[in-house]
Amino acid sequence: MTSEEALKEIKRLSEVIDHHNYLYYQESKSEISDYEFDQLLQQLIALEADFPEHKSEDSPSQRVGGTITKNFDTVVHTYPMLSLGNTYSKEELMEWDERVKKGLGTDDYSYFCEMKFDGVALSLTYENGLLKRAVTRGDGTQGDDVTANAKTIRSIPLRLKKEVPEKFEVRGEVFFPKHEFERVNAEREDLGEERLANPRNAASGTLKMQNSSIVASRKLDCYLYYLLGENLNVSSHSESIHRLEDWGFHISQTYKKCSSIEAVLEYINYWETKRHELPSETDGVVIKVDSIHQQNELGFTAKNPRWAISYKYKAESASTVLESVSYQVGRTGSVTPVANLKPVLLAGTTVKRASLHNANEIARLDLHLGDTVFVEKGGEIIPKITGVDTAQRLAVSAPIEYINHCPECGTELVRKEGEANHYCPNTDGCPPQIQGKIEHFIQRKAMDIDSLGSETIRGLLDHGLIHNYADIYDLSFEQLNGLEFKTFSEKKGDFSVRSIREKSANNIIKAIEISKETPFERVLFALGIRYVGQTVAEKLAQHFGNIEALASADFEALIAVPEIGERIAQSVLAFFEDSRNRAIIDKLNRAGLRFEVEQIAEAASDVLTDKTFVISGVFTEYSRDDLKEAIKANGGKVVSSISAKLDYLVAGDKMGPAKLEKANKLGINIISEAEFIQMING
Incomplete structure (x- = not known):
């Protein structure tokens, strides 16, 4: 076969395979058997192997995998992947509807209802009709690039056949179909391997596997439900869903547009039992205001859109026996009691603890030892005990008495006034607290020293090489190379010995060195100050500028920072009053960590001081990012949404009509790029 003949045959086979793939996932039809489909695919793979110059990045052969991904690149989302607020009662849902009505100032709106599939959120970016990137939700701001694995999911189009926007993003839920989950578990049992716990966790773990051929073998599926991009010219969510259907995306046919909250409740009632017939596990319903203009009008809170909510169905329940209670100590010293249960199957998973x-x-x-207890999953995820069947209680069973001393170090526990939890005050001598603080310090959102894991940290502590997270920066290659330590396998119920090899030792030292470039706000979060999460750390870092100013701040200075309350202020004060913490910070400072915010370039002027701006559209003199920097450099502030408090809307070409309409309605000053340049030039 000549190269030209091979190209022609590759194109023919690709078209035939794509056609049958489309029929199966979009039309629920099969014109050929699975065997015949696989034979076509094998013919294509063989041809592409003989003529690799004709293999394209959207070839159906990508579906079988084969790519090995050692590390998944981190990608910042163009649009944040926010989570939804949850409600578990119809009364709360009615209250949310009242807030929507009040926020819009009208009862002229409709809802779009979709089933909430229990899987893994995924963002797909298409350019010129070709799938370019697939990214997990991650922390909502950034996620992992899993493109090679996503390409193995046959319901995700690799190339769109119809005319589509030059670039857009579509989001969906990757899930493990019930029948495929059972098939994989049956195979694992035959091989003597442990069964996968549940479809959701299995889907998440599969999507992050290094070998994409294994991902392909598990036959994950994906429902798409959200379209994003510039200048899409859609006025409602329902319109965007119909457009995605027309373009060839796999959309669950369970959706419905509802004209009232009463119709939403009917939808919820209909699917409460009917949902168990669906191919995927579900845990609720997502309700969205349909009009995109009204979505923009309602806007967002810090974490959730105000125009959407998730209604969770009542969790499944089961009864089992309480065999014992153990206690876990967290990094802050908080002691959490855990019920050890006789294993019971609940919502598709075996529950042993709650x-x-x-x-x-x-x-x-x-609670008494040996009680028969009722267990359910809160939101069908976290097991919890909801009650006791006292009728089955044995007369000799002893009540559970909460412990008085730390189960790890023996220190007497304390309970602060107004708090429900007990704490171990031995912060520097309690093993799980020490390890927990170090694990918090190295995590991805903090110092991101990913080469260190929990077992390695435990080994370093056992060998006395580290005593706190500052000691990490004293580690040398010679100390790590060949270091042996014990690890415990829950599956085998026994300890084994592991060692750090030369390559791993090098990777650890390299990751530690790279972590010194971590910005101050993340270093501050890494310190593990109680109640100081990512957002609070950013606010404190930006307000005080450096660690010295923050450490010297008094109570009044701390609560003067926006969104910093008394509890956070007291915790920050207590942290810096402890000489041991100050000594650790001094050591980290000497190691070269960043304890001040990056110096911002000197302001060009103050002509925009106290003025707020929204940017929309495409510009000729500036990129959008440069325009934002120009506003900040001249004293102004860039915000994301239009409100009555906004000063200016900088309007470029192809700006969204919804923003323009809202700005006109509120009487906002709308200026062009040229007018903005004139403004900053005086």
Whole structure:
């Protein structure tokens, strides 16, 4: 066969395979058997192997995988992947509807209802009709690039056949179909391997596997549900869903547009039992305001859109026996009681343990050893004990009494006034607290020293090489190379010995050195100050500028920072009053970590001081990012949404009509790029 003949045959086979793939996922039809389909695919793979110059990045052969990904690149989302607020009662849903009505100032709106599939959120970016990138949700701001694995999911189009926008993003849920999950588990049992726990966790783990051929073998599926991009010219969510259907995306046919909250409740009632017939596990319904203009009008909170909410169905329940209670100590010293249960199958998973939260919960439930308890999954995810069948309680069973001393170090526990939890105050001598603080310090959102894992940290602590997270920066290659330590395998129920090899030792030292470039706000978060999460750390870092100013701040200075309350302020004060913490910070400072915010370039002027701007559209003199920097450099502030408090809307070509309409309605000053340049030039 000549190269030209091979190209012609490759194109023919690709078209035939794509056709049958489309029929199966979009039309629920099969014109050929699975065997015949696989034979076509094998013919294509063989041809592409003989003529690799004709293999394209959207070839159906990508579906079988084969790519090995050692590390998944981190990608910042163009549009944040925010989570939805949850409600578990129809009364709360009605209250949300009232807030929507009040926010819009009208009752002229409709809702779009979709089933909430229990899987893994995924963002797909298409350019010129070709799938370019697939990224997990991650922390909502950034996620992992899993493009090679996503290409193995046959319901995700690699190339769109119809005319589509030059660039857009579509989001969906990757899930493990029930029948495929059972098939894989049956195969694992035959091989003597442990069964996968549940479809959701299995889908998440599969999507992050290094070998894409294994991903392909598990036959994941994906429903798409959200279209994003510039100048899409859609006025409603329902319109965007119909457009995605027309372009060839796999959309669950369970959706419905509802004209009222009463119609939404009917939809919820219909699917409460009907949902168990669907191919994927579901845990609720997503309700969205349909009009995109009204979505923009309602806007967002810090974490959730105000125009959408998730209704969760009541969790499944089961009864089992409480065999014992153990206690776990966290990095902050908080002691959490855990119920050890006789294994029971619940919502597709085997439940062996459940959190008891605190002493108050144990007292409320009046728990006794050997009790028959009712267990359910909160939101069908986290097991919890909801009650006790006292009729089955044995007369000799003893009540559970909360412990008085730390189960790890023996220190007497304390309970602060107004708090439900007990704490171990031995912050520097309690092993799980020490390890927990170090694990928090090295995590991805903090110092991102990913070469260090929990077992390695435990080994370093056992060998006395580190005593706190500052000691990490004293580690040398010679100390790490060949270091042996014990690890415990829950599956085998026994310890084994591991060692750090030369390559791993080099990677650890390299990752530690790279971490010194971490910006101050993340270093501050890494310190593990109680109640100081990512957002609070950013606010404190930006307000005080450096660690010295923050450490010297008094109570009044701390609560003067926006969104910093008394509890956070007291915690920050207590942290810096502890001489041990100050000594650790001094050591980290000497190691070269960044303890001040990056110097911002000197302001060009103050002509825009106290003025707020929204940017929309495409510009000729500036990129959007450069325009934002120009506004900041001249004293102004860039915000994301239009409100009555906005000063200016900088309008470029192809700007969104919804923003323009809202700005006109509110009487906002709308200026062009040229007018903006004139403004900053005086």
